[in-house]
Amino acid sequence: MSANEDPRALAELLWGLRKPRIRGPRPAFDLARLADTAVKVADTEGLEAVSMHRIAAELGLTKMALYRYVNGKTELMAIMIEAAVGTPPDLSGAVGWRAKLEEYARGLSTAWRRHPWLPSVTVGDRVMGPRETAWPETALSALTDTPLTERERLDAVMMVSHHIRATHSAATQGTQTWTDGSAAPIMRDLLLLNASRFPLLATTVAIPSTTTTREFGLLALLDGLERIITQRTHNNGDEQTASRPDPP
Amino acid sequence: MSANEDPRALAELLWGLRKPRIRGPRPAFDLARLADTAVKVADTEGLEAVSMHRIAAELGLTKMALYRYVNGKTELMAIMIEAAVGTPPDLSGAVGWRAKLEEYARGLSTAWRRHPWLPSVTVGDRVMGPRETAWPETALSALTDTPLTERERLDAVMMVSHHIRATHSAATQGTQTWTDGSAAPIMRDLLLLNASRFPLLATTVAIPSTTTTREFGLLALLDGLERIITQRTHNNGDEQTASRPDPP
């Protein structure tokens, strides 16, 4: 409602630049405690269960007392995200950019499966905290030995993230309208009823899926990156790259 | 608030299966009129400006009169989408699956640029209308001559859609936190301040972008699909495929 969205203040909160309070009585909780309880509520009852009132009650506080800690719900969400993302996976075990990126994608997938509300919320124009920022930093490290430009590396990282996000359950963000979710059976019926107008979709929807969209998409994505990378490598004449084996 | 979400009713509304009302007075408006005004409001003032009250007022109605046409805001949104998506591009001019998919991506991009609120809303578990359904149907037609399975074609189509969606302005859905949006300068400052913790991101963010993420990502994506397709083709020994020329 109100013009409460001050990105500067949010940044200071997330990056630990708040001036230490000395004068009055000590606050009963700290930001980490707030974030953890809010995350717990979101995990167990869904994101829509997270309201100022609810979280405050969970802590034995009044709703308005929460505003002593955060400037509004935006800030609450921000510290929730920061608390939930966790640390990015260790890519040092994987060899080659491709294996590293796959490992990264797995890690992302795991984190988002653990907190199903996370993918739908880590989106759009916003201020990120240091813990969340560590993720793309880690992903970039997978591509340092490639001939891609810095921008292209970031683009590639974003592509992987977006793909994992997009394929992560229809309930949160997926648009897998055809395969999962409560609307899927209805859509199937409608397509079969109108098979003449939508012949391709109708036949496609009728058959069961073997592989997942996530696997296939990641394969295509990494194959595309690999093509670009090997092309650059051949032209420049250095850099080794780990290739996926051709199937028989 | 209330359990108003009946996907069956929504489907009937979208697919024109409402029983014709005979008995009482004629309604002053029809669904198309509702949808158009709501779309206009969303286009000019943003999606958050679309409320039941607002749209009703726009039509010179009371809020509750709107509920005679739609069962709730979910249905309003659904007919808004259906009105705004428009018709998919004609792919018959492009030769080869790759050019067709590129054309499709362009069309999608155009539609979403015209209605910036659209990408953030055409997401998740929901019932689609016939006009929106025509889009993936069209995209599938681009891939009929490829050796991909039906499922893989749908996956490929989804990948393209997701990519265009993801790269379509931070304000709506993009997560292009590093490059656009009001939070970007703050993030830049934070990264430069903490360059020791995030060396890769810090350097990456410092340099200006030459190509867009959308172009690079689509390139990688289509390259990946092409690799898979040509691989299948070589193995099966048929199918022609349009390849992008190698740069010098």
Place this chain on the structure above:
DNA sequence: ATTAACTGTGTCCTCAGGACACTGTGTACG
């Protein structure tokens, strides 16, 4: 003409987020 079905209105409710004044409390400083 009657009646049933329907459109649109007005009132009320719940539940968000949030502003603001107030009470109580503890620490720093004169």
Place this chain on the structure above:
DNA sequence: CGTACACAGTGTCCTGAGGACACAGTTAAT
């Protein structure tokens, strides 16, 4: 040592959202 200030937490109020529901007015089929 005491006072003043800064702060934590409470209670009350407001706005604005979606929505339920009863009612008045209207019209077409019977």
